[in-house]
Amino acid sequence: MAFDEKENKPKTSLGRLSRRSFLSQAGAMTAAAAVAPLASSPSPAQTAKADATPAFPGTVSVTLRVNGESHAIQIDPRATLLDTLRETIHLTGTKKGCDHGQCGACTVHVNGRRINSCLALAAMQQNAEITTIEGLGGPGKLHPMQDAFVEHDGFQCGYCTSGQIMSAVAMVKEPWGKTDGDVREAMSGNICRCGAYPNIVAAVQAVRRMS
Amino acid sequence: MELFQLVTAQTISDAIQAQARSATAQNGADVRFIAGGTNLVDYMKLNVERPRQLVDINGLPLDKVEKTAEGGLRIGALARNADVAQDAIVKESYAVLSEALLSGASPQLRNMATTAGNLLQKTRCVYYRDTASACNKRQAGSGCSAIGGYNRMLAILGTSDHCIATNPSDQNVALTALEAVIHIEGRNGQRSVPISEFYLLPGSTPERETVLQPGDLITHITLPAPVAGAKSAYLKLRDRASYEFALASAAIVMKQDGERIRYVRVAMGGVGTRPWRAVEAEKMLLGKAATAENFRAAADAALHGARPQSQNGFKVELAKRCLTHAMRQVSQIA
Amino acid sequence: MDQISESKIIGVATRRVDGPLKVSGAAMYASDHHFPGLLFAWPVCATIAKGSISSLDTAEAEKMTGVVAVYHRTNIGPLYRVPPASGFSLILDEKRPPLEDDEIRYYGQYVAVVVANTVEQARAAAESVKVTYNREKPDADSKLRGSPLTTEKPEEKSKRGDTAAALRSAKVKVDSIYTIPAETHNPIELHASVAVYDGQKFTLYETSQAVVNHRDVLAQMLGVPPEQVQVITRFLGSGFGGKLWPWPQSALAAACARNLRRPVKLVVSRQMMFQSVGHRPAIEQRIQLAADLDGRLTAIEQEYVNHTSMLDDYDEGCGEITPFIYSTPNLLVTGGLARRNVGNPTAMRGPGAVPGLFALESAMDELAVSLKMDPVQLRLKNEPEIDESLKIPFSSRHMKECLTTGAERFGWANRTAEVGSMKRDGLTLGWGVAACAWLAARTETEASVELKQDGTARVACGTQDIGGGTYTVLAQIVSHETGIPVGKIDVVLGDSALPSGPISGGSWVTASVTPAVLEAARNAGQRLLLTAVKSENSPFKGRKPGELEFVGGMVRLKGQAQSAVPMAEVLRIAKINSVAGTGKSAGTLGAAKPEFSFHSYGAQFAEVTWQPEIARLRVNRVVTVIDAGRIMNPRPARNQIEGAVVMGIGMALFEETMYDRRSGAPVNNNLADYVMAVNADTPQIDVAFLDYPDYKLNALGVRGVGEIGLAGIAAAITSAVYHATGIRVRDLPVRIEDLLAMPRSDSAD
Known part of the structure; x- marks a missing residue:
């Protein structure tokens, strides 16, 4: 794997790497099922490289549907959905805060429901519709919940924010009561160390009043 | 995390055969079923669980919640905690279960976690989580770091000199009060185990936590028909207001006839090495008047055998207050 | 110093300019950076707290799939120590470079690092490195007073009068001991380093609250000139002080990138966040x-001891606020350090002041109880005229108004003093109050402003936005000075290649950047006027620059609106892309003879609810009144105070890093066992700013609000707890077992 010094700089100062730059690297890879049906002769994940054209030794091929697009990718069989989104698909809006389901920063939607992507194995999500913060809306075209978070200053450092917003969008569709107290409980799976909780509640309630 | 093979079970019997290759279904199993993954992946990352094979059972048709012919409820092993909590029948007739589920973990985790996965939830003892520490449950015979260590969160009932780890589940406390039956399919066919017989006390073998044998797959649980006229409630006490395990919790199902208590089931969480059924408290209350004094006396009886550690002595009093208050919630005191 | 009192943008609630990036996942935090050929590093952490490595076997790890390298003491290559710090340069807490020797001094100390193709491979291989130790019994004792100190006796930090005599003859006395456990910052963003090395230059994407210092430190450690190191932190997932100075993972990542000539990403785990950052x-x-019996203080004596690591001295400085907050003729503050086998401590939000005020303000509440005096009145009674420790005037102090305004907003007049006497909806209420203060200062700052032909401006400063709203603040300052709307101002921060900016610490950024950015904008404007009078075809050609002014984004003859030409047009005519100006301002810290005592002030009022029947205590309502000069942007300022209150609830009721005395390990090393406030713990919070500009600090009169909100809140809560329950908790956090009046054991033993 030659090290390309020309590529050795960030693409933009603030924005993330474009998806296209990633696909050009991954496009040549062959997608193959990493998950063996039980009927077939089981082969350890280490040897799955024989079935695919792995980017690295020890990786396997999976296909994930994220934000409406299919990604045929090579991942470590142990990779969580979180690490796969971040390190392989380069959708880095989803954040790692604890890696153990204890903070909510990694919240994404799988088939419309909010989950902790740090506790989901990527290889088990191959038939699922995954939505990340990038799928909700970009900086130039914000989802109403994203806009409400800006308007109500529902964050400080912004690191837990993707998870907060994914949780908030999901909770609006869940059976919760109308009060601020209900929102606080519904949003308690997302820790904000900056403590922007009052503004998060305000943003969620503003969106709920709209809809 | 060590490498593992991930396979998908298409049928229940495939799943059973796969897990039956494991030497054990307890701690140290080298084949594990995986559904929600909230507990298993957590522990695999810590190398506490090191299965060589994961059997993905999410495709099995075990996610229904439906009435039984006997008027009870059948909850599929794969029914998600969030769905069970919001199920209309559960909310109407088994409120204690809905309340317990909604008090546990976070909405995200409840969307992932399954009924059977929650039944098999591991303890939250910090030493169990840390492979650098001695822990008899994780590694039989290595010792217990929690005794004399950080044990504030740990058990005061059902402990042994080998292990004081708490069963951390809320769901299982409610299921204990509801006298759930756990239905298992294994190499030798189907069997059902009352929840009161499902969990083992740690004794000298804390690595064994349940009656499950290699190949055993929990397919569903059943709840008996609701007791007509009974009320139920779950009360959970903890440091912060949400997203935290219980320091003490209580699940109560109670029916009164006037002021007399005609039916009562009492279970506790956060204090026992397994979901703790307080039979002594039930005996004390049955036929008695629903009074604050009787409730407190029953709570005293429930904690009679408590054996606190260096940091969790307060749990005795906390659990008593929790029980007493939960009983008051479901009763009509004159 | 000049004063700017009128502004259409300063002091106006402004949407954050970086908000859309943050809410869409497009803001780039350190660990979000990716480069072709990127490798992942995972450190191996010591599983003892004291002793030495007897053997380190990497054979199995090296053979594992995907592993590229395993580094340890003998092959990591040169990592040098850093010369002593001066000012804000070359600061780091853990001065021993990682892997320098085989001695283990704290649990989790890095002993090796594995580099592999995937993060899963790196981690698994790191866990396969076999380390054996000569294990010794660590000292992780939480009892500090009475144990040996790093100095022969506690150091005198501040002294006036004779406290011993005053205490002997006092009519009323308080003598109490207060403890605060180790607290872990736990920003949700994990510390991370992405290191890129091209054979000559290091580009380091870091989680840093101080990119310029980080560059200088890493250049020293790597043994290269500073211009060969660039440190970038475009966005920081907060730090609370924990990301002020470099930690060992940064040097490890850079060394791996150097050795391999490949980009390397190292993200520490949450467990490591409790050990080595x-x-x-x-x-x-x-x-x-x-x-006296009328409540006038005659003496304050404060003696503190904090733990520090085996190699480095970290002084919490708990006497920060004590010498000037109240009037008293006799005062003594002493401090000492006790060594423990722990990772190095560091500044955490409101260092010194926050723990110091927990103790002092708790004692003030105890004094009020002893005197049977209202605790608000007691504080009003002891308001000083000047800073009695430095014998200089305060620049702008409105502590009394904080207390009286807060009392009014809270409804304090309805308080009945008797313990447990206040009830509502079947709950027992407890009300408590505390005063607070925090040092205000400017630090040396450089900035540049560029005015561009496309009608936009660019402002650049080597500081950081850690969540306080610095991106927006800089845009506001430039907008104020140039008339260019905030939306057309590109703010560039978080890069050590930019003009040297302040550390994001001490709540000093806003005060520090204000003069430098104003000056840079003015200088850019002057350059624009010069361009307007010099360029061919300019309507102002031949005029003198002094006849022109730059107002509302337009160049015009002074006072003549009809002559105005847009900035973009002036530059287009001149065929110039942009004109730039730089600004530089001096710091106030460390002045030999300060003229004024610069501080912010506040009052915290807390209501707790108490249900003894289930031992449930909740913070229900908080009123905070803050005197922090002019508030630049009320929206994020309020947010920061509210957030500090939330953190204060954690400090008061939940947070404690538990060290197992036997192993020295911080055992509750995760976010389930280290309990922080969640959304459901949020009380009703009322924040009020007094908004008295402090023009002695800078032209806009701004001070900063990052830490003051956390000061005093724990004491207000524990005082409320006493008022509700009659139980005085002097050892944080307040636990259910305290309220059940059960004995507790402080740490795992």
């Missing part, structure tokens, strides 16, 4: 107060 130390304080 700093924490607020455990602190024990004894406070003695003496007062």
